Amino acid sequence: MTRTTKTRGTREARPTRRIGFLLPGQGAQHQRMAAGLYGWDDVFTTTMDTLFAALGTDGGTLRADWLSDDPAVPPDHVTRAQPLLYAVDYAIGATLRAWGAPPAVLLGHSAGELAAGALAGVFDPADAMRLMWDRARRIAALPPGGMLAVAATVEELTPWLHGDVVIAAVNGPRQTMLAGPAAPLAEALPRIREAGLTAVPVKATTAFHSPALRPAISTEPYQGVTLRPPAVALWSAFAAAPLTVDLALSPRFWAGHPVEPVLFGPALDALLTGEDLLLIETGPGQGLTSLARRHPRVRAGHSAVVPLLPARPLGPRHDRRHLLAAVDRLRDQGWKLNPPPAPHDEATDPSGETR
Numbered sequence: 001m002t003r004t005t006k007t008r009g010t011r012e013a014r015p016t017r018r019i020g021f022l023l024p025g026q027g028a029q030h031q032r033m034a035a036g037l038y039g040w041d042d043v044f045t046t047t048m049d050t051l052f053a054a055l056g057t058d059g060g061t062l063r064a065d066w067l068s069d070d071p072a073v074p075p076d077h078v079t080r081a082q083p084l085l086y087a088v089d090y091a092i093g094a095t096l097r098a099w100g101a102p103p104a105v106l107l108g109h110s111a112g113e114l115a116a117g118a119l120a121g122v123f124d125p126a127d128a129m130r131l132m133w134d135r136a137r138r139i140a141a142l143p144p145g146g147m148l149a150v151a152a153t154v155e156e157l158t159p160w161l162h163g164d165v166v167i168a169a170v171n172g173p174r175q176t177m178l179a180g181p182a183a184p185l186a187e188a189l190p191r192i193r194e195a196g197l198t199a200v201p202v203k204a205t206t207a208f209h210s211p212a213l214r215p216a217i218s219t220e221p222y223q224g225v226t227l228r229p230p231a232v233a234l235w236s237a238f239a240a241a242p243l244t245v246d247l248a249l250s251p252r253f254w255a256g257h258p259v260e261p262v263l264f265g266p267a268l269d270a271l272l273t274g275e276d277l278l279l280i281e282t283g284p285g286q287g288l289t290s291l292a293r294r295h296p297r298v299r300a301g302h303s304a305v306v307p308l309l310p311a312r313p314l315g316p317r318h319d320r321r322h323l324l325a326a327v328d329r330l331r332d333q334g335w336k337l338n339p340p341p342a343p344h345d346e347a348t349d350p351s352g353e354t355r
Helices: 042-053 057-067 078-099 112-119 125-140 155-160 182-194 211-216 251-255 264-274 287-293 316-332
Strands: 002-007 010-015 018-023 105-108 145-150 166-172 175-181 199-201 233-236 277-281 304-307
Touching (some): 018 078, 018 112, 018 287, 042 057, 042 078, 057 078, 078 112, 105 264, 125 211, 145 182, 155 182, 175 182, 175 211, 233 264, 264 287, 277 316, 304 316
Parallel strands (some): 018 277, 105 233
Antiparallel strands (some): 002 010, 145 175, 145 199
16 A cells, blocks of 8 residues: 655655564574575675674574584574574564664564564664573473464364463464473374364474473573663564563563463454554564464455565575565565665566576
8 A cells, every 4th residue: 555646757656554574483494594695685694693693602503504404403493493583583674674664563473572672672682692592592401392283263272271282372363373292292183183173283393382491481691681662663472462661671571481372363463453554574484474464454455464585495596586576565565675686697587487
C-alpha cells in the first residue's frame, strides 16, 4: 500500500506503512545460513566479524563452522544454532537499517528476541553475543531433548502434557510446539499422530522453552552488562506485548527465556491489531513469513510481509539474489534502499533465475 506524489513530472512512491522486523529463532538455522552476504556487503561482514571477535578464540571456531561445508559441530547443535542465529539476525537487521530501512517495531521468535533487544539498543551487540554463547554452553551440558511442531490447539494437546512434555511455543491458532526430554517426547510423538494430528520433529537437539532447561538458567553472566530502555518499539514474544522498561532492564527476564513458552502468535496478533505494518523477516528461512502470511490482517492486505532470504538453503548466489529481489519489493513500497550491486557474474534473466 503506497501513495504517489508528483515531483518534476515523475511519480514517487512514499511509504505508508512503517517497517517491522521479524527475527527468527531455533528451527530456522541451517548450514552456511546467510553466508552469501559475507564478503559481499561491508556492514554485514563487519558486524559478523565484530560479533565473532567478542568470543575470542571461540568466535574463530564458530566462524569457521558457519562458513564450512563440513563443520566440526553440526549447525543444529545448540552451541552453533543459538549464537549463529543471534549473530545472523542482528547482522542482517543492522545491514537493512544501514541500507535505508529502519525498523519502527521489532518482534523476535525465541533466540531472535535477543537479537531484537540488541537492535533496539537494550544490549551492546557484543555483550549479547557473549550472553548467548554462555547460555548455549550451559544448555549443551544438559541431557538431550527435542521439540515437535503440531497442527493443533493448546487445548487439543492437553492429553499429552505432563511434567516433562510442555507447550514450548504458540505460533498461531493451530500451530503449537511441544518440548521435552528426548525419551518422553519420542513416546508422545506416535500417540499424537494416532490421534489424527500432524506432528513433525523440529530441528533441535534440546528441549527449548521447557522446565528441562532450568538448571542452565543464571543471571550471573549479566553482572557488568549494561541494559538500557529500548530505543525502538520492542515487542516480546514471551510477554506477548510491548516490552516494558522494567522487563527490558531485568536480567532475570532475559536469562529466563530458555524455560518460558514463546507466544509469537498472540504477540503478532496484538501487534497487527494495533497498526498496519510492512513486516520484514530479518534472518534465515521464511518460517515467520509463512506464519505472518496466514494472519487475517496480512491476508486482507492491510499489512504485508517480505522475506529476505530463501525458504531453504540454496547457496550463496541465491542469498544475494533473494535479498536484492526483496529490496525491489521494498522499493515498490516506497522505501529507498541502497544495497551493494550484485556481483557481475550474477545477472538474472527475465524469469529471475541466476545465470
